Amino acid sequence: MIKLININKRYGDGPQAVHAVRNINLSVSPGQIMGVIGESGAGKSTLIRCVNMLEQPTSGQVLVDNQDLTLLKANQLPAARRNIGMIFQHFNLLSSRTVFANVALPLELAGMSKAAIKNRVHELLELVGLSNRAHTYPNALSGGQKQRVAIARALAPKPKVLLCDEATSALDPNTTHSILNLLKDLNRKLGLTILLITHEMQVVKSICDRVAIISDGELIEEGEVAWFFANAKTKLAQRFISSTINLAIPPEYQARLSAEPSAESLPIVRLGFSGDTVDSPLISIISRELNVDVSILSADMEYAGGVKFGFMLAELEGSQAQTQAALAYLQEHKIQVEVLGYVRRHD
Numbered sequence: 612m613i614k615l616i617n618i619n620k621r622y623g624d625g626p627q628a629v630h631a632v633r634n635i636n637l638s639v640s641p642g643q644i645m646g647v648i649g650e651s652g653a654g655k656s657t658l659i660r661c662v663n664m665l666e667q668p669t670s671g672q673v674l675v676d677n678q679d680l681t682l683l684k685a686n687q688l689p690a691a692r693r694n695i696g697m698i699f700q701h702f703n704l705l706s707s708r709t710v711f712a713n714v715a716l717p718l719e720l721a722g723m724s725k726a727a728i729k730n731r732v733h734e735l736l737e738l739v740g741l742s743n744r745a746h747t748y749p750n751a752l753s754g755g756q757k758q759r760v761a762i763a764r765a766l767a768p769k770p771k772v773l774l775c776d777e778a779t780s781a782l783d784p785n786t787t788h789s790i791l792n793l794l795k796d797l798n799r800k801l802g803l804t805i806l807l808i809t810h811e812m813q814v815v816k817s818i819c820d821r822v823a824i825i826s827d828g829e830l831i832e833e834g835e836v837a838w839f840f841a842n843a844k845t846k847l848a849q850r851f852i853s854s855t856i857n858l859a860i861p862p863e864y865q866a867r868l869s870a871e872p873s874a875e876s877l878p879i880v881r882l883g884f885s886g887d888t889v890d891s892p893l894i895s896i897i898s899r900e901l902n903v904d905v906s907i908l909s910a911d912m913e914y915a916g917g918v919k920f921g922f923m924l925a926e927l928e929g930s931q932a933q934t935q936a937a938l939a940y941l942q943e944h945k946i947q948v949e950v951l952g953y954v955r956r957h958d
């Protein structure tokens with residue numbers, strides 16, 4: 612449904628030029644939800660704005676529903692854009708228009724009759740759960756309600772594609788959850804293809820089928836979300852993944868933690884399990900065969916794509932030689948091992 616071929620975008624010329632998007636190739640199949648994640652300045656907004664030609668790529672092709680938008684003349688673009696809805700972080704509603712009139716705007720611009728607009732707008736407001744707010748002005752709505760209006764407006768011309776530019780970044784976690792549920796619902800009900808950009812892996816984890824990571828304008832990793840969580844290779848991807856995993860050292864341990872070992876101390880370790888981790892009972896094995904007791908302080912493990920991944924914080928008890936042997940054994944079996952510090956042995 613969306614195919615980006617060798618997209619480059621440069622802002623400016625000469626030594627001051629910014630090469631914001633570099634040779635990106637990306638495909639989104641019909642009915643799929645694709646998330647593009649990256650840090651601030653990575654080029655996410657530039658990339659998504661190339662999809663509806665709000666930014667003209669410096670080179671490359673943008674195919675949406677088999678139409679190459681880069682070949683269109685300026686006067687042909689508005690019609691092509693009707694197939695591509697877009698929502699934004701700050702909603703971009705017109706404050707002087709009611710909810711009804713905001714949603715009606717694209718239909719008025721398309722020359723639809725008043726009676727048809729009325730029917731369509733009511734249908735859309737029902738779809739986003741705002742039937743009772745038709746005559747309200749945007750400044751009397753919550754952030755989540757404003758985004759619902761923006762979604763209804765974006766869907767008014769019945770687009771096949773919805774672009775979401777950090778659509779939940781200005782919302783609190785509960786509202787984010789309800790907007791993401793709505794997007795998933797619309798994806799299922801309408802077969803809507805969604806391309807979203809975000810800096811939050813939690814968003815990707817909640818609703819996306821596929822994810823791509825961009826860094827410094829380049830697409831560095833891409834895959835099905837379930838596969839990706841278990842197999843991502845780049846450090847950046849792994850950092851995004853760990854950001855969705857809630858693992859903190861309990862405060863009473865944190866207070867006793869020292870950086871250097873002593874004869875009387877035990878290591879506190881963070882163990883990372885990924886798709887590469889050998890699937891055998893490694894913790895039991897180090898306990899039984901290497902005589903190291905493992906106290907689990909906290910753990911966040913998940914299954915995706917048939918593979919377990921996640922992290923565990925644990926205290927290892929044994930002699931220094933035994934704990935070293937245990938950590939080496941875990942590393943050999945592809946567990947990422949990080950010693951966070953040492954606490955005094957229990958009395």
Ligand SMILES: Nc1ncnc2c1ncn2[C@@H]1O[C@H](COP(=O)(O)OP(=O)(O)OP(=O)(O)O)[C@@H](O)[C@H]1O
Nearest residue numbers: 622629631649650651652653654655656657658810
């Ligand atoms: N209109 C512009 N003119 C010049 N440079 C720009 C313009 N828009 C973006 N850039 C530059 O392009 C690079 C990518 O910016 P972009 O906004 O696409 O990144 P982003 O990943 O969306 O970041 P954020 O999450 O902070 O919005 C940045 O270095 C930015 O400064």
